[in-house]
Amino acid sequence: MRPIVGIISNHYLINDQYPAHANGSMNTDAVSKVAGAMPLTFPGDPSVVGIDELLETFDGFLLTGGRPNVHPEEYGEAETEAHGTFDRNRDRVALPLIRAAVERGQPVLGICRGFQEIAVAFGSTLHPEIRDLPGRTNHRMPPDGTLEEKFALRHDVHFTPGGPFARLMRSETVLTNTLHGQGIKQPGPRVRIDGWAPDETPEAIFIDGAPGFALAVQWHPEWNADDDPVSRPLFEAFGDACRAWRAERSTPLQRAG
Numbered sequence: 001m002r003p004i005v006g007i008i009s010n011h012y013l014i015n016d017q018y019p020a021h022a023n024g025s026m027n028t029d030a031v032s033k034v035a036g037a038m039p040l041t042f043p044g045d046p047s048v049v050g051i052d053e054l055l056e057t058f059d060g061f062l063l064t065g066g067r068p069n070v071h072p073e074e075y076g077e078a079e080t081e082a083h084g085t086f087d088r089n090r091d092r093v094a095l096p097l098i099r100a101a102v103e104r105g106q107p108v109l110g111i112c113r114g115f116q117e118i119a120v121a122f123g124s125t126l127h128p129e130i131r132d133l134p135g136r137t138n139h140r141m142p143p144d145g146t147l148e149e150k151f152a153l154r155h156d157v158h159f160t161p162g163g164p165f166a167r168l169m170r171s172e173t174v175l176t177n178t179l180h181g182q183g184i185k186q187p188g189p190r191v192r193i194d195g196w197a198p199d200e201t202p203e204a205i206f207i208d209g210a211p212g213f214a215l216a217v218q219w220h221p222e223w224n225a226d227d228d229p230v231s232r233p234l235f236e237a238f239g240d241a242c243r244a245w246r247a248e249r250s251t252p253l254q255r256a257g
C-alpha cells in the first residue's frame with residue numbers, strides 16, 4: 001500500500017456563504033503522481049482534528065500554500081494592517097503538528113505558506129511585505145492573467161553549494177515561480193536557510209537536527225510537478241521519506257500477519 005500523506009486544507013467560503021475546507025488539486029496530483037503516495041486532505045481546524053491522531057494517521061505531511069498569513073502573534077509580534085488576512089484555525093493545527101512531526105522524524109514538506117509555518121514553528125519571524133524592503137523585488141502572484149501566467153517561472157534560486165537542496169536538485173541554481181508577499185525576516189535557531197532568490201529573499205530551508213525529512217520551499221513546486229525538473233526530485237524525495245516512515249511503522253510482528 002502507498003504511504004498516506006496528510007495535506008492540510010485552507011478554509012474557504014464557497015459562493016461567499018458556504019464554509020469549506022479545501023486545497024488545490026495540484027497538491028494532490030503532485031503527492032500521488034510524483035511522490036507516489038495517497039493524498040488525503042485534512043481540515044486545518046483544531047475543533048475537528050487532534051495533533052496526536054493526525055500523527056498516527058499519516059505517514060507524512062504536506063503544508064500547502066494559502067493566501068491568509070501566519071498570525072504575527074505566533075512569532076511574538078503585534079498585528080498590523082500590513083499582515084493582511086489570517087487563518088487562525090490553520091495556525092493552531094499546523095504549528096504544533098509541524099513541531100511534533102519534525103521532532104519524531106515524520107516527513108514534513110512545506111510550500112509557500114507552509115514554508116512560513118515551518119519557519120515560524122521553529123522560531124523564525126516574518127516580514128509582512130517583502131517588496132517594501134530595500135533591494136527586494138515583488139514576489140507576489142500577478143493579480144491578473146491565466147494560471148500559467150501566475151505560476152510562470154520568474155526568478156532563480158541559488159542553493160548553498162553542497163547543501164541538501166543543491167544535492168537533491170543536482171544543481172546550485174534553479175528557476176522557480178513566486179506567489180508570496182511575506183518572507184522570513186529572522187530564522188529561528190534551527191532553521192537553516194539553504195536557498196535564496198537573487199534579492200536575498202530566503203527560498204529554501206531545512207530544520208537542523210531533524211531526524212527525518214523536514215524541508216520547505218517558498219515557491220510552488222506542485223505546479224507542473226510531473227514535468228518540472230525542480231519539482232520532481234523534491235516530491236520524489238518526500239515520497240521516499242514517507243515510504244521509509246511507513247515501513248518502519250509496520251513492525252515485524254505486524255508483517256507476520
Ligand SMILES: N[C@@H](CCC(=O)NCCCC(=O)O)C(=O)O
Nearest residue numbers: 065066067068112113180181182
Ligand atoms: N500568504 C503567504 C503565503 C502565500 C501563498 O501561500 N501563496 C499561495 C496562494 C496564492 C493565492 O491563493 O493567493 C504570503 O503571502 O507570503
